[in-house]
Amino acid sequence: MKHFIATITRFGMLEAFLIFIIFLYGINFTYDYYVNLSTAEKMGRQALTEAGREAKEELRAITDSATFLLNTAQLYYGAGTLDPDDTGAMNRLFMPYMRRYPYITSINYGDASGNGYLILREGSSWRNRIKQSIERDTVIWAKLTDHGEASSHRRSSDNYDPRLRPWYTEARDRRGIQWSEPYVFRTTRDLGLTASRRFEKNGVRGSVLGVDIMLKDLSRFLEGLTANWKDITIHVITPDRSVLASSEALAFDLLLQGDNPSLPHLLDEGFRELVSAFHPHREGGSAFFTYQSEGRTLFARIDAVRLSDGDDLFILLTIPHRTLLENFAWQSRTKFYLFLGLLAASSALFIFFYLLPLRRITTIVRKFSRGGPMTIPVSSRADEIGTLTSEFRSLDQELGRRQEALSDSERHYRLLFEDNPNPLWVIERETRRFLAMNAAAVKRYGYSREEFLSLTEHDILLPSLPPAIPGRDALPGPAWPQTVRHRAKNEDVIEAEITSRPITWAGADAEVALVHDVTARRQLEAQLRQAQKMEAV
Incomplete structure (x- = not known):
C-alpha cells in the first residue's frame, strides 16, 4: 500500500484527478448542449409559429378590411345609395371604417371624366381633396370635422388627374380587387400600396375606388408584434424579393425616405442574409428550417398570404440560434x-x-x-x-x-577596493557614468555615493582637459597613468594621475580606475621651480 501511494504521488495524483474532472465536465457539457439544442429547436418552432400566426392574421385583417370596404362601397354604389358627388355622404361612410382599421391612410375615388375625391387621415385630423374635371389645374382642399363636414375650403394649383394614378389604371379594365405595386403617395410622399376596384352601375363602368395602406404603418405593427419575443425579426416579402415591411421599423423607415423612395430588395445591403432563407423555401409555405448566414445559425419560418388571384405575399420570420440557447x-x-x-x-x-x-x-x-x-x-x-x-x-x-x-x-x-586609501571608482565605458566608488573617493571629492552615482566623468573634469587619452582603451597590457584635473564638490581643483583597466561590471562594459592625488606634489614642484627662478635672478 505504501508503495502504491508513493508511486501515484510520484507521478502526480492531483494532476490526474483534475484531468479526470475536466474530462467529465466536457462530456456533460456536450450532452447538455445537444439536449438543449433539441429543446431550443422546439421552442423556436413554437415561437415562430405563434408570431407567424399573429402576423399572418394581421396581414389578412388588413387585406380583408380593404376588401370589405371596397365590396361594401360597390354594393352601395350599385344600389344607388352612394353618390360620389356628395362628399359629406362619402365622408360619413368611410370615416368609421378608417377609424376601425388604422392601416387605411386614405381612400381615393376617380371617374372616367377625371373627377376625383380623396379623404385623408393625418393623425387626428381629416381632409378632403376634391378634383372637378371642369377645373383643369385646380383642386379644392377641405378641412373636416369629426363628423365629416367641411369646416373650411382652400383652392390649390394642382394638375392632379385620378385617371393617371396606378390604383386607377390597374383596376379600370379588370374585375375584382387589384393590388398595386408599391408607389409614392402624392399627398404624404410616403411609400405605400393601394387596393382598388372599379365600380359598375347598370352595366356602366369607369369609376374606381382605391384604399391606400402606408407601408411604414405595417412595419410599426410588426415591430410591436416582435416586442413579445426577444430577437425575432419579421419581414414581409413580395414574390420579386422586394421587402414590403420589416419589424425593424426605424431602420426600414429610413430606407423609405427621400424624394423617390423605393422598396429595398433582398440583395440590398442589410437584407442579404435573408436571401439564403427565402429563395430555397418560398415554395414550401409554413416551412420551418435552419440556415447559416454571416457566421450565424438562425431558425426561420415562411408563411404565404394570398392577396388576390395569383398574388401572394410571404412572411419570413427569423430568430438567432443563440437566443434560443440562452437557457x-x-x-x-x-x-x-x-x-x-x-x-x-x-x-x-x-x-x-x-x-x-x-x-x-x-x-x-x-x-x-x-x-x-x-x-x-x-x-x-x-x-x-x-x-x-x-x-x-x-x-x-x-x-x-x-x-x-x-x-x-x-x-x-x-x-x-573599499579599504584602499586611494580613491577608486568604476565608470561605464560608453556613457562615462559612475557605477561604484570607494570611501576614499567619497571623502576626497566631497560627493556622497548617491551624488556620485548621478554624475559622469565629464561632470568633474575641468573643461580644459580631455576625459581620456585617445586610443587608451585599445592599448593591450597594463594601462598607463593619465594626468587630469578634477573639480571637487567644494570647487577645489584636484590634480590626479589615473590608471584604469577595462572590466565587466553588472553585465556592462566598464573601467576600474585608481586615482592618485598629486595635487600637493604639483604645488611643491611649482614652488621649487619658482624658487629656482628667483635664485637665478
Missing part, C-alpha cells in the same frame, strides 16, 4: 460555477499536500538568506516534495562550503 447558457454558467467549486476543493488538497510544505521550505530558505541556518528536515515522501527536500539538503551543504569561500573573497575585495 442552456444559464445552465452552463451554473455548472461552470459548480465546476469551479470542485476545482477549489482540489486546489485545497493541492495546497495542503504541496504548497504548505513548499512554503515551509521557502521560509527556511528566506531565513537562510538573512543569515539564519538552513535546517531542512528529513522527508520520507517519494513525490516532488520529497525530492525537493533532499535536493535542498544537498544544496545546504554546498552553500556552506561556498559561503566560506565567499567570505574570503569579500575580505580580499574590501582590502583591494
Whole structure:
C-alpha cells in the first residue's frame, strides 16, 4: 500500500484527478448542449409559429378590411345609395371604417371624366381633396370635422388627374380587387400600396375606388408584434424579393425616405442574409428550417398570404440560434460555477499536500538568506516534495562550503577596493557614468555615493582637459597613468594621475580606475621651480 501511494504521488495524483474532472465536465457539457439544442429547436418552432400566426392574421385583417370596404362601397354604389358627388355622404361612410382599421391612410375615388375625391387621415385630423374635371389645374382642399363636414375650403394649383394614378389604371379594365405595386403617395410622399376596384352601375363602368395602406404603418405593427419575443425579426416579402415591411421599423423607415423612395430588395445591403432563407423555401409555405448566414445559425419560418388571384405575399420570420440557447447558457454558467467549486476543493488538497510544505521550505530558505541556518528536515515522501527536500539538503551543504569561500573573497575585495586609501571608482565605458566608488573617493571629492552615482566623468573634469587619452582603451597590457584635473564638490581643483583597466561590471562594459592625488606634489614642484627662478635672478 505504501508503495502504491508513493508511486501515484510520484507521478502526480492531483494532476490526474483534475484531468479526470475536466474530462467529465466536457462530456456533460456536450450532452447538455445537444439536449438543449433539441429543446431550443422546439421552442423556436413554437415561437415562430405563434408570431407567424399573429402576423399572418394581421396581414389578412388588413387585406380583408380593404376588401370589405371596397365590396361594401360597390354594393352601395350599385344600389344607388352612394353618390360620389356628395362628399359629406362619402365622408360619413368611410370615416368609421378608417377609424376601425388604422392601416387605411386614405381612400381615393376617380371617374372616367377625371373627377376625383380623396379623404385623408393625418393623425387626428381629416381632409378632403376634391378634383372637378371642369377645373383643369385646380383642386379644392377641405378641412373636416369629426363628423365629416367641411369646416373650411382652400383652392390649390394642382394638375392632379385620378385617371393617371396606378390604383386607377390597374383596376379600370379588370374585375375584382387589384393590388398595386408599391408607389409614392402624392399627398404624404410616403411609400405605400393601394387596393382598388372599379365600380359598375347598370352595366356602366369607369369609376374606381382605391384604399391606400402606408407601408411604414405595417412595419410599426410588426415591430410591436416582435416586442413579445426577444430577437425575432419579421419581414414581409413580395414574390420579386422586394421587402414590403420589416419589424425593424426605424431602420426600414429610413430606407423609405427621400424624394423617390423605393422598396429595398433582398440583395440590398442589410437584407442579404435573408436571401439564403427565402429563395430555397418560398415554395414550401409554413416551412420551418435552419440556415447559416454571416457566421450565424438562425431558425426561420415562411408563411404565404394570398392577396388576390395569383398574388401572394410571404412572411419570413427569423430568430438567432443563440437566443434560443440562452437557457442552456444559464445552465452552463451554473455548472461552470459548480465546476469551479470542485476545482477549489482540489486546489485545497493541492495546497495542503504541496504548497504548505513548499512554503515551509521557502521560509527556511528566506531565513537562510538573512543569515539564519538552513535546517531542512528529513522527508520520507517519494513525490516532488520529497525530492525537493533532499535536493535542498544537498544544496545546504554546498552553500556552506561556498559561503566560506565567499567570505574570503569579500575580505580580499574590501582590502583591494573599499579599504584602499586611494580613491577608486568604476565608470561605464560608453556613457562615462559612475557605477561604484570607494570611501576614499567619497571623502576626497566631497560627493556622497548617491551624488556620485548621478554624475559622469565629464561632470568633474575641468573643461580644459580631455576625459581620456585617445586610443587608451585599445592599448593591450597594463594601462598607463593619465594626468587630469578634477573639480571637487567644494570647487577645489584636484590634480590626479589615473590608471584604469577595462572590466565587466553588472553585465556592462566598464573601467576600474585608481586615482592618485598629486595635487600637493604639483604645488611643491611649482614652488621649487619658482624658487629656482628667483635664485637665478
